[in-house]
Amino acid sequence: MMKTIHPSFEQAVNEIKDYSTIMVGGFGLVGIPENLILALVKSKVKHLTVISNNCGVDDWGLGLLLKNKQIDKMIGSYVGENKEFERQVLAGELEVELTPQGTLAERIRAGGAGIPAFYTPAGVGTPLAEGEEVRTFDGQEYLLQKGLQADFSLVRAAKGDRYGNLVYNKTARNFNPMIAAAGKVTIAEVEELVEPGELDPDHIHTPGIYVQGLIEGSQEKRIERLTLRQ
């Protein structure tokens, strides 16, 4: 099935309204949909709940939405790269739900796969388990965790075609495949939009069924910690 090719980033995000829950792909700044995030900043949509592993840095990625006070609640696993985040949390302007990284990945996977909840050992015996359901299987304790879904999912892929099939590059894959599946509407920002048939069906990471719209965008790909061989 042919998917919508958005003519502009502004139009790609214009259905995203105040109080929406959005998921955004990426690990650190790797694999984030840079231009879709910039378009959200411009759109001034606010009161967003954002589900993403991290929250960008002060001047790039989701950090831009944060700076603009467009986020009410953040669900993620590590937010330590962002000073404005700290300020807003301490000032009570931003609600935050921290969840272990593997649990977050699985909660999103479950959400996209129609699984409402699952048990995982991560967090047992820690403050995360307080007040939560713990169950024992084969003598080991596990914590109940709920699947996550979103009104809109924004992902970044290296290549995509008009059928919505996506291929990611290296560690830019990270959370993107699960996030693509867990959004009611998934918008993929691709570095290269290719002709149908160009992608080998055996090499597709995200089958097109999960994707509703695509747009081609060039990426800055900022590097957080350049580490070179001495």
Added chain:
Amino acid sequence: MAVQLDKAIVREKIARRAEQEIESGFYVNLGIGMPTMVANYIQEDKEVVLQSENGLLGIGRSPYEDEVDPDLINAGKETVTASVGASYCSSAESFAMIRGQHIDLAILGGMEVNEKGDLANWMIPGKMIKGMGGAMDIVHGARKIVIIMDHVNKHGESKILKQCQLPLTGKGVVDRIITERAVIDVTEEGLELVEVDEGWTVQEIKDSTEADLKVHPNLLEASF
């Protein structure tokens, strides 16, 4: 106090001793910070695959400037290369590998460890909470958990305690602790001192450790 060592030397010493935990044929996850340094000392005759939980099985060396790919990083967000035979996967799959006990060994940093092998390494109350990242999943997934850390904190207080004071990362998850002074195993009967580093006596280790220590019958002295 037996020896005062420069911080960089201490870190290298701990990393080199931690390397001895890695056996040929192991799949290994190294935590962020000092654990990442362990990779620099892996002996060439060992066949080892390093896993990065963002989605890379087979971390290679750091790139030369002309090899840098901004799409290729480790879990510490540092640019890396992929080793020969490497594979990429989603973060859900990389944690399935971890949770499913396919990783032989994880070497992680620690703030506090107690007698029962409880670990605290993710938050200090009153300070900004940055998040636990993947640590809570890894401590329950890898088959063996080795914690590497300084023996005492900057105030000279033991980091190996009867009870952890900080919020836990995992309960009863640690198998072995390696510090610049000693190697200590977590056993059913409590903590057991198995190695003491050069320049330290058993009594000095006991004095600088809040938790009770049994001494292994075949204790190695001046071992590293």
